[in-house]
Amino acid sequence: MYQDLVKKAFIGLYPDREFTHTARISYSAKFHDYNANVKFTRSSLHFNLSSKWRAVSEEIQIGLLQNLLNRVFRTKIRTQYIELYYLFLKNIEIAAPKLHNDQYLEIIFNKLNEKYFFGLLEKPNLKWHNARNRLGSYAFGSDTISISRKLLDGRHQLVEYVMYHEMLHKKLKFSGERHHTSEFRRLERKFDDAAGLEKELGRLVSNQSKRRIFQALFWE
Ligand SMILES: [Zn+2]
Structure with a gap:
């Protein structure tokens, strides 16, 4: 049945x-909310979906799979x-409960929202995380921007710059299917001193692993 859906x-x-791939869908509880990803080779496609997707209609699941296929095959078909x-x-985002709100991050969010x-931009959940190799992330299903505490080791503009990056993910999530489009x-x-800050971030975190996995609803 899953092969059929793919x-x-x-x-x-x-x-x-012609569809010649072997295909598989696994539902797993390890994902955030409605996240999903696809691992692929030339001949196989393995979709991992949050177990929340089990209860969602087949048509919407096909939309999710097509969205990921667009990324695997580098197309932009709607x-x-x-x-x-x-x-x-969109409905999930509106319904996502707003549970996290850090005052410091909120001040930065509001400032950047006005300026850029x-x-x-509607205020998402805002929180810190401790992962050292992930500077920031935006999780769609829970509408949450998360910023690494490691950035507090650098100058204050680094937090703002990473926040701005995640705000762009929130803003652009429906327009570009690819992670970081041109x-x-x-x-x-457009961010003030983007080039300088980019260099500093590079010094703060090195060798981020590049994986051949695309995540549907989670951007770093
Ligand atoms: Zn990003």
């Missing part, structure tokens, strides 16, 4: 291509299923 998603996206998936996510986003990088460079 095949349906694939053919809906690429009606002229389908009805993908539109449906985005609608579903015309005050239009549009993303263009906007990122």
